[in-house]
Amino acid sequence: MRRAHLIELHEQSWFPSFLRDEITDTLQCGMNRFRAYAPVVPLLQNVLDATRSPLIVDMCSGGGGPWLDLSPRLQGNARASLQILLTDKYPNLSAFQSASAASQNHIAFHSAPVDATNVPPELRGFRTMFTSFHHFRPQEARAVLQNAVDASQGIGIFEITRRAPSTIACMFLWALLPFLFTPWIRPFRWSRLLCTYVLPIIPLVLLFDGVVSCLRTYRPQELREIIAKLSATEYQWEMGERANPRGEVPIAYLIGYPRPKILTM
Numbered sequence: 001m002r003r004a005h006l007i008e009l010h011e012q013s014w015f016p017s018f019l020r021d022e023i024t025d026t027l028q029c030g031m032n033r034f035r036a037y038a039p040v041v042p043l044l045q046n047v048l049d050a051t052r053s054p055l056i057v058d059m060c061s062g063g064g065g066p067w068l069d070l071s072p073r074l075q076g077n078a079r080a081s082l083q084i085l086l087t088d089k090y091p092n093l094s095a096f097q098s099a100s101a102a103s104q105n106h107i108a109f110h111s112a113p114v115d116a117t118n119v120p121p122e123l124r125g126f127r128t129m130f131t132s133f134h135h136f137r138p139q140e141a142r143a144v145l146q147n148a149v150d151a152s153q154g155i156g157i158f159e160i161t162r163r164a165p166s167t168i169a170c171m172f173l174w175a176l177l178p179f180l181f182t183p184w185i186r187p188f189r190w191s192r193l194l195c196t197y198v199l200p201i202i203p204l205v206l207l208f209d210g211v212v213s214c215l216r217t218y219r220p221q222e223l224r225e226i227i228a229k230l231s232a233t234e235y236q237w238e239m240g241e242r243a244n245p246r247g248e249v250p251i252a253y254l255i256g257y258p259r260p261k262i263l264t265m
């Protein structure tokens with residue numbers, strides 16, 4: 001299956017911002033409720049140990065991504081002082097505020113737009129990106145990685161979507177889930193109930209964008225080609241797939257960080 005860079009509706013500048021927020025809120029709720037990214041905690045733990053970074057700068061955070069689930073797991077693993085900073089090109093501020101309040105101040109957010117290809121230099125910390133790298137065409141994807149390299153910051157990319165018929169089939173199930181958990185998504189909005197149960201725009205956009213996301217997701221060989229074009233001789237890159245012990249779709253990851261300096265006597 002070749003990579004196809006079709007459009008996702010919620011990322012279009014013309015897409016109504018209130019609906020974009022509904023979509024990213026639903027994603028956030030689903031990812032945390034089903035602990036979709038829990039298998040990557042050991043990877044994050046290892047890289048945070050290697051980089052000794054006290055701050056994670058999450059890019060393309062949407063409604064907060066999986067951080068309400070991941071943050072306590074990392075805090076529990078002797079990283080009590082770890083702070084997470086949510087950022088996005090189109091910040092969903094009400095969701096950021098809600099995630100921050102629910103996290104006992106472990107999660108903070110940047111209110112101004114942050115483009116992942118050009119992160120402000122003052123935002124220093126290990127960069128993460130969940131369910132978002134496929135948004136970028138190869139040249140922009142390279143710019144995301146090069147920007148982290150130029151700032152000498154580590155970066156971790158995690159993707160639950162996959163260019164595989166089985167994952168594409170899962171998107172039909174995924175699009176049905178909002179019918180089950182929408183009343184529990186916070187912040188509560190009547191418009192969300194309307195756009196799910198009366199006019200099911202949210203499930204339909206989730207289905208369309210979910211299928212397109214799968215078709216856009218990079219395979220390991222394509223990631224290697226992107227990395228090969230970076231000017232980053234002193235970086236260490238790791239990539240692979242993290243199996244999900246509950247048998248659900250595996251998570252693909254790409255992690256890069258400055259190679260630790262070897263002290264010579």
Ligand SMILES: C[S@@+](CC[C@H](N)C(=O)[O-])C[C@H]1O[C@@H](n2cnc3c(N)ncnc32)[C@H](O)[C@@H]1O
Pocket residue numbers: 011024027028031059060061062063064065066087088089090114115116117129130131132135
């Ligand atoms: C599929 S959502 C992922 C949300 C979140 N990471 C999660 O796991 O639920 C993709 C997000 O990427 C953001 N985005 C798109 N292009 C961006 C860019 N160039 N820089 C930063 N964010 C971007 C969108 O606003 C959207 O919130």
